[in-house]
Amino acid sequence: MSTPEQHRQGARQGPASGRRVLVIGAGRGQTGLIRAVRRLGATAVVATRVEPHLPGIAEADEVLAADILAVDDVVDAARQAGVDAVATSCLDTGLEALGAVADTLGLRGLSRQAARLCSDKLAMKKRLAQAGVPTAAYVAVSSCEQVGPALERTGLPAVVKATDLQGSSGVFMVDTPQEAAQAWSTAASLSRSGRVIIERLLTGREFGAQAFVHDDQVLHVTVHGDDLAPGEVPVPVGHHVPMEADPGLLEQADRVVRQAVSALGLRNCAVNVDLMECDGVVHLIELTGRAGANGLPELMSTVYGLDYYEMVAREALDLDVLETWRGRSPWDGAALAIMLIDADARGTVTGIHRPDRLPGWVTDLQVFTNVGDVLEGFTSSNDCLGQVVVRGSTLAECRERAAYIDAQVVLATDNAGTGARTGETVSTPGTRS
Structure with missing residues (x-):
């Protein structure tokens, strides 16, 4: 297998050959996007604070050392780097910088005004209320x-x-x-x-949706159920499609999301939405102009039979987006993305075991943790140890399959008595794909 450096030195081929894409951020949520940019033949230029532990740095062709909250600095760096497109995924922090780069350099993507609305909960609430979108x-x-x-x-x-x-x-x-x-x-x-x-405080059923906007056309609104870790503020640790709900509720959610996308002026971007059903009414909690985190791009890839990160990259490059979307191969069963967590995992990681071979129904398995990392239990999504995405005929089958893979990811630590994720004997779930 060739190394990232060997890839960088090789000739670029693909529909975006010769073009340069600025990816905002280098965390785990941007690595899939960086890889998609490079698969299309473009040069991936990553804007990030230069911290060695950020996985996207090793994936990038070029790195721009920048505080992505310093909007003017990112714009100047993008101009000097001569980028042709700008994108991000799974990250709100750099949205205003993305919008400013797009506006200033005349690139495709979320506008700075829309990015500000996404990043400012007060401004967002005002705009949603003005548009009649149900919200708390x-x-x-x-x-x-x-x-x-x-x-x-x-x-x-x-x-x-x-x-x-x-x-x-x-x-x-x-x-x-x-x-x-x-x-x-x-x-x-x-x-x-x-x-x-x-x-x-709205009480009811919390769930979410992913959407994708090409020009003024909303290509899809996909409602997904959310799995939440308990706590003062529940942390999302999983998502699944389909969400069991009355068809009327799903239709209402679709309508509310489309109203909110229009109200905030979101264009040429993926959209992540948090929703709450309260007494039969779907309320919008918040939305933002980027793909959701915690396995949601991989889940959408599984649901639609395409690379969702590549859809984001193609949108930024204005590269056959509608043709790519029309070529999707939707999965007609259920799909589940679950984060690997362990509230008792503490100490320095001394070893990692993961399965050598994966069944065809596993569409993604990632371990975020490395040997030498220090584990301190679980309090937020930053403490997730990895993720697994599976498909199956039913959600129950997906949960069984995810648990089977989860149990095979074992971390050893130097903290005696609190070794992370000790393995257990489990039977192999059904082999239907």
């Missing part, structure tokens, strides 16, 4: 003295959110005014802008 009642709170009056409008329990952080960072569920005041102080200190909102 909220109040912007700029001081601790405003917490009490805000709670009178939202009621308790409530959710306190920093407006400009990714995922569950800076998000706190509160039951009392005292908890809300403390949460506001913490969220304000974590927020880059210092802005915080308090919103009504």
Whole structure:
């Protein structure tokens, strides 16, 4: 097998040969995109802070050392690098930089204005409310003295959110005014802008959706069920398709997502959406103009029989997107992406065992952890040890298959008594693909 360096030295072939794509970020969520860019024959130029542990650095053709939050610096670096396209996946942090590069250099992709709406929960909520998209009642709170009056409008329990952080960072569920005041102080200190909102806590069924927008055309809205790890703020650790639900609920979710995409002006990008069904009404929690994280691109690849990262790359390059989408081969059963986690895994990793051969129904298996990494249990998605994506005839079969593969990924640590993921004997699930 050739090395990344040998690939870089070889002649590039493919429909994007000679073109240069700026990929924002070099984390595990961008590695699939970097590989897709290179498979298309383009040069993958990665903008990232230069930290050796980021896996995308080893995959890139070129690395631009940059703080992806420093928008003007990224734009200048992109201009000097002479890039022809810009893209990202699974990451909100660099969205405004992506939009600024696209706007400034006249490239295809999410606009800076739309990226700002995605990255600012307050601006997003305002725009969604103006467009009539169902969303939780909220109040912007700029001081601790405003917490009490805000709670009178939202009621308790409530959710306190920093407006400009990714995922569950800076998000706190509160039951009392005292908890809300403390949460506001913490969220304000974590927020880059210092802005915080308090919103009504919706109770019901939390789920999500992936979508893809080419020009003004929404190519698909795919609703998926979410598997959540318990905690004060539940952490997504898995996703599955299809989600069992009344057809009316799925139709409502499709309509709400399309309304929200239009309201935020999302174009030429993948879209990740968080939803909540509350008393029969689908509410939009938030959405952003990039593919979802935690196995969602691999899940979409499995569901549609194509490389979803390549769809993102083709969109940035304006390269036969509709033709590629029409050539998909959808899977007619169920598919499941599950993150490998272990709340008891602590210590330095001394060894990793993973299966040498995989059944055909495993569409993706990754181990994020390396020998020498220090494990400290599980508190967020950053602590995931890997992921597995499987397909099957039913969701129950997918769960059985995923558990079978999960049990074969074993990590040894130097912490006696708390070795991570000790293996167990399991029977092989059915061999239907």
